[in-house]
Amino acid sequence: MTTHALPAGSSALPADGRQDTALVTGLDVRAANGSGTEAFWQSLLQGRSGIGPITRFDASGYPSRLAGEIDAFDPAAAVPGRLLPQTDRVTQLALTSAAETLRDAALDPAELPDYGVGVVTANSAGGFAFGQRELESLWAKGPRHVSAYQSFAWFYAVNTGQISIRHRLNGPSGVVVTGQTGGLDAVGHARRMLRKGTPAVLTGAMESALCPWGHVAEMTGNRLSNTDRAEDACLPFGEHAAGHVAAEGGALLVLEGAASAGARGVTRAYGELAGYAACFDPPPGSGGPSGLVRAARAALADADTEPSAIGAVFAEGAAVPELDTQEAAAITEVFGPHAVPVTAITSLTGRPGAGASALDLAAALLTVRDGVIPPTAEVGRVPDSYRIDLVTGRPRPLAGDAALVLARGYGGFNSAVLVRRTDQP
Incomplete structure (x- = not known):
């Protein structure tokens, strides 16, 4: 592992010895601006963007022609040949990342009890590119030319299944x-598994739907940038914000109970998943409180942490003025005006569905590990009405040992995760 070691004489177990403490003992990232945890982290700290023209297909006839593509990915180098015709690119990315995550955690499932390692992943698109190819075969050649693998290669659950089998x-x-x-909800569910007795869970999210069919589906939300x-x-949060870009990628991690980590001799970890909460927005027009505010406060309460202890907020950063206004208002309501540094790394990675919040979570863990906040891309002037302290230009030191990750999804989903450094009492 490449994580920082705990101080001499300490262990991965928290001072109170709670067995339900959830530690992140392995991590891997796949992103447009860097694949592999440390490559991704250095790209963030340097403010390097992975956004560029779509090359996966001819996008010249589409209003949105930019995306966050993962370059130099050769699935044949990481995935067995027999699996290549069975799997979509998203599953190939997930299988590659899962192998690296287990290696990073030095976790051999055979060394844990039977049924000792679970899998829970998130996905919001499934195997779109695989599905498009099979539909094209159906239309052009007939049903006998549709692959039997289509029955599962498109499915949301395929990453979990293939990782589990592999x-x-x-x-x-x-x-x-x-x-x-x-990406946050999967990790929250994984923590529930730990509390029910599962020693470790491989969890997170991975997305890849950069094909014509997937891109058209993404455009229906009217939130993509057309520049x-x-x-x-x-x-995000810039006065000229006019949408985000589609992307592929995500992050997987090993979430492990403190007792399991201690028994394995783990002496270092990326951080502790100390708080999680999720809720829905109130019905439109009801005047109910912001769901994002409730999720943030519930995650803080779950971690028994005051807002003043949070050193950074990883914002969703939708780059849509209405949504940015709502998120800025929620952050201000929870923390106060300009009270906490805020960063939005989707400005550098693009927005890969559920993978976006998984990338945010990975960045938050690296932030508490190294004590430094990665910057948002240069977004120009931030409207005074937002009243947030947006980190731009260069990294900033983290004050304290905790960070909060926020996320929202279509249909009123709101989630928040609080992570903190493990070498603090």
């Missing part, structure tokens, strides 16, 4: 479909 992870499994909040200038494509 690595013999026979513990409880599941899949979460909640839009962009999915051809990558530097102007995703400007």
Whole structure:
């Protein structure tokens, strides 16, 4: 593992010894601006964007022609040949990331009890590119030319299933479909599995739907940027924000109970998942309180943490003025005006559905590990009415040992996760 070691004489177990403490003992990232945890982290700290023209297909006839594509990914180098014709690109990315995550955690499932490692992932698109190819075969050649693998390769749960089979992870499994909040909701569900007795869970989210069919589906939300200038494509909280860009990627992690980590001799971890909460927005027009505010406060309460202890907020950063206004108001309501540094890394990665919140969570864990907040891309002037302290230009030191991740999804989903450094009492 590449994480920071705990101080001499300490262990991964928290001072209170609670067995339900959830530690992140393995992590891997796949993103447009860097694949592999440390490559991704360095790209964030340097403010390097992965947004550019779509190359996966001819997008010249589409209003939105930019995306966050993962370059230099060769599935044949990481996925067995027999699986290549069975799987969509999103599953190939997930299988690659799962292997790296288990390696990073030094976790051999055979060394844990039977059914000792579960899998829960999130996905909001499924295997779109695989499905498009099979539909084209159906229309052009007839049903005899449709692959039998289509029966599962398109499915939201396929990443969980293929990871479980490939690595013999026979513990409880599941899949979460909640839009962009999915990356946080999967981890929250994984923590429930730990509390019910499962020693460790491989969890997170991965997305890849950069094909014509997937792109058209994304455009129906009317939230994609139509500019051809990558530097102007995703400007969360900027006064000229006009949409975000589609992307692929995500992050997977090993969430492990403190007792399991201690028994394995784990002496370092990325951080502790200390708080999680999720809720729905109130019905439109009801005048009810913001769901994002309730989720943030519930996650803080779950972690028994005051707002003043949070050193950074990882915002959804929709780059849609109405949504940015709502999120800024929620952050201000919870923390106060300009009271906490805010960053939005979707400005550098694009927005890969459920994978976006998983990337935010990975960045938050690296932030508490290294004590530094990665910057948002340069977004220009931030309206005074937002009253937030947006980190731009360069990294900023983290004050304290905790960070809060926020996410929202279509249909009123709201989620929040609080992570903190493990070498603090």
